[in-house]
Amino acid sequence: MNINLDDILFRVEKPARYTGGELNSVYKDLNKEHIRFAFCFPDTYEVGMAHLGSRILYHTLNKREDTYCERCFAPWPDMEGLLREKNIPLFTLETKDSLKEFNFLGFTLQYEMSYTNILNMLNMAHITIRASERGEDEPIVMAGGPCAYNPEPLYDIVDFFELGEGEEVMNDVLEVYKKYKGKNKKKEFLREISKIQGVYVPSLYDVTYNEDGTIKEFTPKYEDVPNKVSKRFIANFDGVEFPDEIIVPYTEIVHDRVVLETFRGCTNGCRFCQAGMIYRPVREKSTETLLKQADTLLKSTGYSEISLSSLSICDYSDIQNLIHTLMETHGENKVAVSLPSIRIDAFSVDLIKEIQKVRKTGLTFAPEAGSQRMRDIINKGVTEERVLEAAHSAFEAGWSTIKLYFMIGLPYETIEDVQGIAHLADKVAGEYFKVPKYIRNKGLRVTASTSIFVPKPFTPFQWAPQATMEEVGEKIKAVKLSIESSAVNYNYHESLVSYMEAVFARGDRRLCDVIIKAFEKGAKFDGWSEYFDFDLWMEAMRECNVDGDFYAYRERSYDEILPWDFIDIGVNREYLVRENEKAKKAELTKNCREGCTGCGVNVNFKEGVCFEGALSN
Incomplete structure (x- = not known):
């Protein structure tokens, strides 16, 4: 044409x-x-x-x-x-x-x-x-x-x-x-x-x-x-196809760098996280493979930054050696290594010092919840002490800006739990002043960001109702009013988009007509605030005789047939039920690397072999 x-x-x-x-x-x-x-x-x-x-x-x-x-x-x-x-x-x-x-x-x-x-x-x-x-x-x-x-x-x-x-x-x-x-x-x-x-x-x-x-x-x-x-998954992840050339855009894109996929899957078992369930079992690439791919892609693209990608990058079994070798091999060419959001209990001072040798890239921690009770409910498995220790180490290593990611509207959450977000952000900022002046850099800024929790299929919280817009509004206000440090900046997302996301995340076939009707009314780029029109979606649902609250705000029983129940991801439904019940009691489940937790993926996808065979280099 x-x-x-x-x-x-x-x-x-x-x-x-x-x-x-x-x-x-x-x-x-x-x-x-x-x-x-x-x-x-x-x-x-x-x-x-x-x-x-x-x-x-x-x-x-x-x-x-x-x-x-x-x-x-x-x-x-x-x-x-x-x-x-x-x-x-x-x-x-x-x-x-x-x-x-x-x-x-x-x-x-x-x-x-x-x-x-x-x-x-x-x-x-x-x-x-x-x-x-x-x-x-x-x-x-x-x-x-x-x-x-x-x-x-x-x-x-x-x-x-x-x-x-x-x-x-x-x-x-x-x-x-x-x-x-x-x-x-x-x-x-x-x-x-x-x-x-x-x-x-x-x-x-x-x-x-x-x-x-x-x-x-x-x-x-x-x-x-x-x-x-x-679901289909690749057992031999070390031998999977990966580009030796990637397209280099003429214009800036969101993540404009070489990206190395270190492993797929996750062993942490966070109860809110769909990716942690659907991408099991864990399969790693060897350090040797990743180093070869880095060398090839840097030469074929001209990029000067490498991002290491996975759901929980510090869980890569040879992370220290991988980063050290990348820096040693490419550091003289001013190639930087960046990490995505870091799980705090895997945070390492040596690791952070290694990646700042060329230039400081962004540093983001994800405590996910403000109180210890909520972190136990979602099986985050990190303590406030560890968060503050990690922040202190970062300030000592020369960082003066840190981003903290949290969620609000989690199941079984109280106002006191969300106020803990503000208290923890304040305490992180306070760690900066515990570092001697001659060591720390100027310009302290702690950014606390909250997103609204959306229950997703194939998670222990797939049966839970989403928090209502009124509840979310109260919790956002509680965080705002509880922040005391002038160094803490608070970012939050609107609840209207999250409501529609929840409707479609757990929706059924009846929503197909709603999508078509909304499109006919002009809906597009709904993920962009300047184009999202909540009233338009409400009109589309009314005209299709669909109640959004039925999908977003309703608690499901364990015996209900869910729209995605015909899909087998390898993780047993019984395991998800068990995890939801443990969440109600704020009981932790150990990391899979410490021993099998019985999710079922070993039985259902035997060729994946969690975890000794999948995690060996």
């Missing part, structure tokens, strides 16, 4: 979002027969290009000679307006071809509030929104990512979902597709791939409801369609 963007790009805020042509982009001969795959990220270029999973799949699919994977991101409203005005369909960056010309559109579901952007991207490419009405000549729409673990709100928009790690699943799907390409047999193709581990095809299942609105039954329509869909 030949389109001229010259008279458009100079009129938009950030034209580099739409040009393509970046270093390490992949270009293939369109005269050759390819399965054409468009990887679609339902948010801006800056957000999507920072997503490691997108980079991995782009690399993995383009390694196939029979497949050409291109990229597409949600255009900002200024660009959307011009594309619609000029009647230019939404296109990929590599070839500028319309999304409608592709065999597959693959959306990643990182955040519930990006769902309307999926509909908008389909609409901008003149693709039918409802899967049940989409023609044989239109692309097959698939989706994956963490939100796919409750796929039901998108059941009539997405043709199939991939549950688990996509590097292997997608290859299996494409191998099947080669038999059907060009034969107008979409239903037959979907029926066949439903047998692949990790693939869910919603059109092959029926759902019925009880009079009270809960699910009565979830059943496959055909005998050869599985009752349960098991």
